[in-house]
Amino acid sequence: MKTLFLITIFTFVGIAAHAQQPKVVEFINPSEWPKPPGYTHVVKVSGGTTIYLSGQVPTDAQGQIVGKNDFDAQARQVFENLQTALKAAGATFADVVKMNTYVVGLTIERRNRIREIRRNYLNMEQPPASTLAGVEALYDPEVLIEIEAIAVIK
DSSP: OHHHHHHHHHHHHHHHHHHTOOEEEEEEOOTTSOOOSSSOSEEEEESSEEEEEEEEOSBOTTSOBSSTTOHHHHHHHHHHHHHHHHHHTTOOGGGEEEEEEEEETOOHHHHHHHHHHHTTTSOTTSOOEEEEEEESOOSSTTOOEEEEEEEEEO
């Protein structure tokens, strides 16, 4: 019985150790579709620790909204807040596998501004899977953008 118990423990430890080793297996853009600008259609991940970041908004360390009526300033602040949140969890933008972006009054111009700003933060050779959605409003009428993310680390 003791031997069976020890084998069971070692099996669970081995499984747990394996689960701690994340590996982004593939960034996949199906050949039947055009390559997307600034995101990947599919990111396949195996193992690791998954980190879920709540939607980040353009507030400073005191909770004040940054860049009222300035979309670019708000987008930059959101990416800075994402960077801070990732760091607090032991991650970086290189570990991000999925992003959801919500924009009030989404236009082609705002879409393009987001693409330009995120180039300063994300690995554009292998960008995360991504969703961009226009919304009527966010939690505060002065907030124009919110981004949530999922990252995977060791």
